[in-house]
Amino acid sequence: MADNKQHETPMLDELENGPWPSFISGIKRLRDEHPTERINGVANDLLGQLEHSYETRKGYWKGGTVSVYGYGGGIIPRFSEVGQQFPESKEFHTLRVQPPAGNHYSTDMLRQLADSWEKWGSGLVTFHGQTGNIMFIGATTDNTQHFFDEINDYGFDLGGAGPCVRTAMSCVGGARCEQSCANEHKIHRTLVNNFTDDVHRPALPYKFKFKVSGCPNDCMNSIERADMAVIGTWRDDMKVDQQAWKDYVAEKGRQHTIDNIITRCPTRCMSLKDDDSIEIDNRNCVRCMHCLNVVPKAFSPGDDKGVTILMGGKRTLKIGDLMGTVIVPFMKLETEEDYETITEIAENTIDFWAENGLEHERCGEMIERIGLVNFLEGIGIEVDPHMIADPRQSSYVRMDGWDEEAVKWFERQAETAQSAAG
Ligand code: HEM
Ligand code: SF4
Ligand code: SF4
Incomplete structure (x- = not known):
């Protein structure tokens, strides 16, 4: 930045007021305090362009094509339209990099990534963007390849961008x-x-996202955000520690317990006994997690654990927000064969959607357009009564032939149970 004078930033400075941390202060730190002159210069010109944008109320970044060898995506190119005025930040590409599953880093890994990025990029990083990626913001076209090579060497890979399978997230x-x-x-x-x-290699109708939550609390919001959501659950009875429960009632009082737990159970399947013990009608528990979250010492998931799979969640696009639809109510995920089965379900879904989805159509929108029954047939999954919310009240459920179908369903269940027992 030696021969480049500091840009005035009166409008940006306003964003440093108020009680919250400011991204402007962060960029200024890179400009004023970072030991590398190149980074000082990039931060200075970035602030200059942003101030210019605020003054003129226009954005000056345009897209383009930037990639690393062998890859068709993962980089969001940004070229400046006012690069002559702000030359040091005129190429400011973002690299999407997949974080470790569950975002389990070691401090060594974080230092290593930060060092590589300060060597090749602007020093600006987001942990993590809405897409689930680590967003390394601000590399020149040349340095994009160098940075990728370096982090790829120690095990990191680019994430998805464009119409492709995207970076996944897990809790x-x-x-x-x-x-x-x-x-x-x-x-x-x-x-x-x-x-x-x-x-x-982006070659699908649009983006496809996997998200994995370990329990129905769904900390990853996979129901709302993932084309394929995998959510942990259990199918036996939840575990109850009666003593811990009684201690809770003794501490908080009966009224508090009734108002905040018993009557808040969505299916009214909990009952507080006269001796302050608790009875749970597990067949009617819908695993909403409320009681488990409020009294984790007393309630915990059962032992027969597995996952529920939902398809089709997404934010607004062609049609409004969609929540995922249950495709597999419960499956065990223990053996390697179980993992092969879940991979097969994902493969069948992506193949079917790649063939039948319209351009720029998310999987959930395709399901809405062609109907759930056709989708299930396409991916080879049997219709199951558990897929329908409130089957006894839904006017779309056909009851003709009910008895024969019920017999067939029980037969199929028995066959599955038999083959599972070997
Ligand atoms: C005309 C200018 C721009 C357009 C049209 C644009 C468009 C977009 C869109 C559509 C996304 C969402 C992508 C997705 O959901 O997968 C996105 C994400 C993002 N953009 Fe921009 N962008 C622009 C400028 C910029 C600039 C100037 C920067 C940084 C200097 C930037 C940084 C980012 C980052 C970091 C994300 C990812 C955010 C996240 O994942 O949470 N963008 N942009
Ligand atoms: S509450 Fe459930 S979804 Fe959230 S982190 Fe724990 S296991 Fe994962
Ligand atoms: S998890 Fe939800 S539905 Fe099940 S018993 Fe607790 S509050 Fe009721």
């Missing part, structure tokens, strides 16, 4: 969380690693 999971019912990180890596080609 912190069993390592830190008592509610975990699944091996979140194994599911995450198994699914994404199987689709590495589809992450790096």
Whole structure:
């Protein structure tokens, strides 16, 4: 920055007021305090362009094509339209890099990434963007390749951008969380690693996201945000520690307990006994997690753990927000065969959608357009009564032939149970 004078930033300075941390202060720190002159210069010109944008109320970044060898995506190119005035930040590409599953870093890993980025990039990083990636913001076209080579050497890979399988997300999971019912990180890596080609070479109708939550609290918001959501759950009875429960009632009082737990159970399946013990009608518990979250010492997930799979969640696009639809109500994920089965479900879904989805149509929108029944047939999954919310009240459920169908369903269940028993 030696021969480049500091840009005045009166409008940006306003953004440093108020009680919250300011990204402007952060960029100024890179400009004034970072030991590398190149980074000081980049930060200075970035602030200059941003101030210019605020003054003229226009954005000056345009896209383009930048990639690293062998990859078709993962980099969001940004070229400045006012590069002559702000030459040091005129190429300011973003690299999306996949974080470790569950965002489990070691401080060594973070230092290593930060060092590489300060060597090749602007020093600006977001942990993590909405896309689930580490966002390394601000590299020149040349340095993009150098930075990628360096971090790839020690094990990191680019994430997805464009119409492809995107970077997946999984919750912190069993390592830190008592509610975990699944091996979140194994599911995450198994699914994404199987689709590495589809992450790096955008060739699908639109984006496809996997998200994995270890329990129905769904900390990853996978129901709302993932084309394929995998959520841990259990199918036996939840575990109850009656003494811990009684201690809770004694501490908080009956009224508090009734107002905040018993009457808040959405299916009214809890009953407080006269001796302050608790009775739970597990068949009617919908695993909403409320009681488990409020009294984690007394309630915990059962032992027969597995996952529920939902498809089609997404934010507004052609049609409004969609929540995922249950495709597999419960499956065990223990053996390698179980993992092969879940991978197969994902493969069948992506193949079917790649063939039948319209351009720029998310999987959930395709399901809405062609109907759930056709989708299920396409991916080879049997219709199951558990897929319908309130089947007894839905006017779309056909009851003709009910008895024969019920017999067939029980037969199929018995067959599955028999083949599972070997
Ligand atoms: C005309 C200018 C721009 C357009 C049209 C644009 C458009 C977009 C869009 C559509 C996304 C969402 C992508 C997705 O959901 O996968 C996005 C994300 C992002 N953009 Fe921009 N962008 C622009 C300028 C910039 C600039 C100037 C920067 C930084 C200097 C930037 C940094 C980012 C980052 C970091 C994300 C990812 C955010 C996240 O994942 O949370 N963008 N942009
Ligand atoms: S989704 Fe469940 S298991 Fe995962 S972090 Fe949240 S509460 Fe814990
Ligand atoms: S998890 Fe939800 S539905 Fe189940 S018993 Fe607790 S509050 Fe009721």
